[in-house]
Amino acid sequence: MPTEVAVGIFGGTFDPVHFGHLRLAEEAADTLGLAKVRWIPAGQPALRDTPRVGPRQRLDMVRLAIADNPRFELDTAEVDAEQKSFTVPTLERLRRADVYGSQQPLVLLVGADAFAGMAGWHRWRQLFELAHIAVAHRPGYAIEAAHLPAELADVFRQRACADPQLLTASPAGSIVTFAMTPLDISATRIRTLLSNHSSARYLAPDCVLEHIRTHHFYTEN
Numbered sequence: 001m002p003t004e005v006a007v008g009i010f011g012g013t014f015d016p017v018h019f020g021h022l023r024l025a026e027e028a029a030d031t032l033g034l035a036k037v038r039w040i041p042a043g044q045p046a047l048r049d050t051p052r053v054g055p056r057q058r059l060d061m062v063r064l065a066i067a068d069n070p071r072f073e074l075d076t077a078e079v080d081a082e083q084k085s086f087t088v089p090t091l092e093r094l095r096r097a098d099v100y101g102s103q104q105p106l107v108l109l110v111g112a113d114a115f116a117g118m119a120g121w122h123r124w125r126q127l128f129e130l131a132h133i134a135v136a137h138r139p140g141y142a143i144e145a146a147h148l149p150a151e152l153a154d155v156f157r158q159r160a161c162a163d164p165q166l167l168t169a170s171p172a173g174s175i176v177t178f179a180m181t182p183l184d185i186s187a188t189r190i191r192t193l194l195s196n197h198s199s200a201r202y203l204a205p206d207c208v209l210e211h212i213r214t215h216h217f218y219t220e221n
Ligand code: ATP
Pocket: 011, 012, 013, 014, 015, 020, 021, 024, 109, 110, 111, 112, 113, 114, 115, 136, 137, 138, 139, 183, 184, 185, 186, 187, 188, 189
């Protein structure tokens, strides 16, 4: 039986990274008792349009945003791979003996909107063999089974776990939800503000916004 502390896995496009992401990871670490949160920017996200900013640039913004947080670490492998990123193969990579192996409890962190779309992910049912899933509340998105697609709702009912402490009792397989400070911030909104030459201050870290300004991201068509 695993006795280790669980590790959080946080994938995303991060186009750009913002305070919604940072609070999600920070509050997940506290609420779920995670030793670390491993941030994994997608190289080429599988299920969405090409990001506005390239993989290396998105990676650099995440690196800047998390640099001073000792609980956060950056995984560059999906960007380095220069191919489409899928969550199940990413988790399989993390399960290799030279990374976390098979017994370390891993907790995949997702927002409520991402969770609602999970049944559309490549080989999605295998996710539960590889990690627990922790779903953060996000303004505008419900997490109740009644609002999920039927096949995901069934899995949610079967695997829901009310006690985050139990995440360390097994390496994978449970779903927990957690309330975080509701922040109605999205990367889409930030991109729109910047393309209109409006301020995105207080929505993302100053160091990220400064980097965006220096490199003229999001202002050019
Ligand atoms: P976009 O607006 O471009 O779709 P986004 O703001 O949703 O981007 P992503 O990089 O797609 O950001 O999100 C990565 C993960 O963070 C997803 O699981 C998403 O649900 C979650 N997330 C993003 N913003 C928030 C937020 N404000 N509150 C809770 N979860 C969030």
